[in-house]
Amino acid sequence: MSTSENQSQSDISPETDSDAENILSVRNLVKFFPITSGILSRVVGHVHAVDDVTFDIPRGKTIGVVGESGCGKTTLGRTILRLSEPTSGEIYFEGENIAQMSLRRFRRVRREMQIVFQDPYASLNPRMMVKNILREPMLVHKTMRKRQINNYILRVMREVGLDLEHLNRFPHEFSGGQRQRVCIARALVLNPHFVVLDEPTASVDVSVQARVLNLLKRLQQLRNLTYMFISHDLSVVTHMSDVVMVMYLGKILEIGPKRIFTLKSAEVHPYTLALGSALPIPDPLYEKKQIILRGDVPNPANPPPGCRFHTRCPEARQICAEKVPELKKTEASHYISCHFRE
């Protein structure tokens, strides 16, 4: 691990004023899903999927979002793209607040922000040929003349490593890795600036994963893309990201440099530390401290008061159950939400 890395981080502080640097700024974003009950569908509670989240994404960088199931990472990605309407809060994309924007105006912005889903098979229409899958978003958004479209599609196909002959095939004729390439191509045909990658390699094998990850990195350089990389796999997120964000039950517990999972215990959030220690490392020579968290992740419909993590935290004290800790800056571009990390 070199020291040069943490200098390259741009500031992602919530109080930063360099808006020009940030392609996306999220302020106090909340997304609750109502839980209904009974014959009259009375709302009896809310799933706190994303609960008052604030962060920035610098242009051209990758922000990694990690967390266990139910932490809200997928919902966060979808809410930012307004695939799921935010309950409250602001989302500034290239300076404009898109959270309250009318859908008609938002359509223009939408093509700048794309998403690649986890399961490429489920997200591709099985009855459409690849060329139509790629053409459709361009026809909908009218970004190009029809004559140009075909040429452009060929270019994108080459970029993602697909052949010409693949154009006339259906999704089921591809392997998992190729299908994910089609999904990536579909996201890219509109020339987006920002792409949410939601577990893009969760359903492929490791040797295929390596190629997809390499492709994503190459495309980022080629097109100066900004990524939000969502995954439960710490090593993949670490590999891909410039900045890593750790979520737990809808809250951000930590935003820090990519190496946070290998930092010393006093420098990171106790949950980050536990995550890093829980991950089995494919290297028998690597020594690590073992921290076993007790219990399960609480139900997001009924999150614990105070710090969300206090029920499982080895360092929890009285105050943790009472007061929600703020996301505080501990050093340059490193933010932790914990009463005992300053």
Next chain:
Amino acid sequence: MTEATANTQDVILDIKNLKVNFYTYEGVVKALDGIDLSIYKGESFGLVGETGCGKSVTVRSVMRLIEEPGKIVEGEIFYKGNDVLKLKEKEIRKLRGAKMTMIFQDPMTFLNPVIQIGEQVSEMFLIHQKIQKDILDNKKKLSKYLKEKVVEIFDLVKLPDAAELFKRYPHELSGGMRQRVLIAMSIAADPDIIIADEATTALDVTIQAQILNLLNKLKKDLGRTLIFVTHNLGIVAEMCDRVAVLYGGQIAEVAETKALFVDPIHPYTQGLLRSIPLLHKPKDLLDSIDGVVPNLVNPPSGCRFHPRCPLKEDICAQERPKLVKVLPEHWVHCHVKQREYEGKV
């Protein structure tokens, strides 16, 4: 590498030339193409490989759990000197659950949704344990006895409120707890061999750590042979004494864990290890293996890895290599590497 494996090397399970086919509409899938494997008593053994490499089929063959349209077409599997594949259905049933057990991947689908957990676990005692006749004949006594036994085993796998859990149904438990129930079931009858088939794949990383920790503890306390079937190389590195790497229904390499991760010999193992991102050793781009996983209806001739292999020679496509010991406790299934290491044993 524990002393047990280094010195005694009592073979508990000996698989010889195992071949399994699946007869599907697309054709005959040659899922396993001559697997040779010896597993030592008391060790933790890892079987790794990507989707479709045959790791699950191998362990299911050991327990004779291959279902239609699959069929074991050739080979022998010796457990304590007896060929499992030649046993009668009644005899194999005495092995299953009693001598060898399996912890499956998804604890939700593998538990019966309409039967109480306590009942599902107590079946293990009911069929595999000698219960005194006076207890067996008295319904009340029997249920009390079984409940005691189940609570005991639940405590062992650190399930909280064991007595209360008895009457619960699977859907009322969290994923981690369900996995503990499966583990409880698998150790209930005190088996010799416990097979964990992707046992933690469906779990979150902190819960996975809890379960791996539990398995480690149980292994230490009970001293049983553990077989891990997984695609996660991290789990193998942390849990196993020895590892076999499978590719396309053939064994690529068998070695002690440290040797395999530090000095892998087979080109596939090398490629695989280089293609995973490491938390503690970041690099910009990952190495990858060219090509795609073979279609096993029509597998490549010879060594099944040869179309993707950087060291490929003519012989690789013509002749299937044998699994040869090239170093102490290190077997490799590769013509090129075998020549390179010739005489080093």
Next chain:
Amino acid sequence: MKLREYIFKRLILLIPVLFGVSIVTFILSDSVGDPVAAYIGTALDKTPPERIEQLRVQLGLDKPILDRFWIYLTRLLQGDWGRSPTLQNQPVLEIIADRFPASAELAVYSMILAIAIGVPLGIISAIKKDKMADQVSRITALSGVSMPIFWLGLMVQIILFNFNVFMDGANLPFNIPYHERLTLNKYVVPRTILFGNFGATGFLLIDSLLNFDIPLFFDVFLHIFAPSFCLSWVQMAIITRMTRMAMLETMKKDFILLARSKGLTERVIIYRHALRNAIIPTLTVAGLALAGLMTGAVLTETVFDWPGLGWWAVESVSVLDTAAIQGFVIITALIYVLSNLAVDILYAVVDPRIRFD
């Protein structure tokens, strides 16, 4: 623990449902045909216009529609469901009370028979998939769904007739009858007020036993044999196929593999692990089919002169007997809602994953 609350809630829901049904039936009666014509019957041509007008006033047909609905509703609640010209102007409610048990008894016994044969047959069929036993059960089931029931009924009658003739020489103490519910003029039907003197459920098999009338029980049993045989054949066929499908599906599930890996015998796996899961869809189908039969298996009832609701309903439709149609629709709705509830409850008993909230 929550079950009682749930049942209560569902029963409360009956009120709006039945109210809705009463609106539908009212509109039905108001818009279809001329009630006066139905009331007078064939004598319409000979009736003077003054008499018709008089009848209109008498029947309240001159009042505004809302008033008429109100009157209709209060009458319903008071138990005055009108009279049915189809059956000698008897009160509709009385006819229903009289005929519903006949339909229900036939339906329930047929369904019990169908399940008792269909489920085991389905299981055997699934276990011995594509073997001899499966083929036999498939043919049995296919013949069940492909034979029109009126034809089957007639065939059974012919066979029984010949059987009775043949058996005459054997001096048997009985014949196997194929008409009506019991031998008329021979037995006294226990028809006391409910629960007085052991009461009358209307289910003659039960009533006869409650009154220790063994000869009557025997007679009723012989009578119900033929129609329930025909009716259950069709239901049995459906249940067999359903059970087979569900069993095959369940036997592919992961938890069956786990059960095998535990070393359980195939018998335990099938009956303890698979059947409990496979029975769920079968129960639903059987429950809803039962509701359909309860309101009258028209063809069967017609062939076997069974005094149930089915025959009466068809007859009243053909002569536009609105009071009868209204009553029939209401009772049908009631039965369907109740049997849906019963199926839901049954579901919850078999499948612990279903919760009431």
